[in-house]
Amino acid sequence: MAQLSDTQLVILSAAAQRDDRIALPLPANLKGGAARKVVDTMIARGLLEEVEARRIALQPQLSDPVWRETGDGHGVTLVATDAGFAAIGIEPEELPEPDGPRSATAGDTCASAAGADHDATAADTAPVAATGAKVRTPRDGTKQATLIAMLRAPDGATIDEIVAATGWLAHSARGAMAGALKKKLGLTVTSEKVEGRGRVYALK
Structure with missing residues (x-):
């Protein structure tokens, strides 16, 4: 990357x-x-x-x-x-x-x-x-599909968890959420601080 x-x-x-x-x-x-x-x-x-x-x-x-x-x-x-x-x-x-x-x-x-x-x-x-x-539909098996699956999980995902799963750098993960998910796919990404995990991101 x-x-x-x-x-x-x-x-x-x-x-x-x-x-x-x-x-x-x-x-x-x-x-x-x-x-x-x-x-x-x-x-x-x-x-x-x-x-x-x-x-x-x-x-x-x-x-x-x-x-x-x-x-x-x-x-x-x-x-x-x-x-x-x-x-x-x-x-x-x-x-x-x-x-x-x-x-x-x-x-x-x-x-x-x-x-x-x-x-x-x-x-x-x-x-x-x-x-x-x-055409902005994520294909199965892509890193973007992995990101979406992680954010839709009940516990959401932290940046560190996303980086570990996708191999992206932290700023690339944030860019994918802000650009690809929010702007291109129209998804709503939320975040909150969770004790013991830090900031956790999820799809609303």
Whole structure:
């Protein structure tokens, strides 16, 4: 299990909550050279990748956020990889596929923007969001399924117990509960301090 910094965990957890896997915007306190350093490290480790940002001329508000410009009206955005999600305890099969290649640019003609790009935006955006929920079902035998089973047990589970059962690091276990279970699966995770065990987490 790759060890992540708190900043890397926040970035990947945020990307996991988006159907398109985009890692932007970055945390508000991460700017300039510090942002570049974090992103370069995550790309080098295979946690993030740069892909061409989609730019929709007639509906700029639906364009992808741009990480950096590459010239001629083109730019790239940042997308979390399967390895990045695995690092926070989310199996790739539990995530929706990115909604198509990001190849549309500001240089597209009005006809193409109003045609293929516009149709794809109007017709496909809502179904992607709707079908995304259907693929977020934990498979038997995954670490996420193990986590859910532990939290549904009568006595719940502590972070140490989850770490021992899954092999995750403590912050990855917390990230899985906050990101995968709460945000993606819509489950309610509660916690309370239990004498002799410490903080115990459970599904309500």
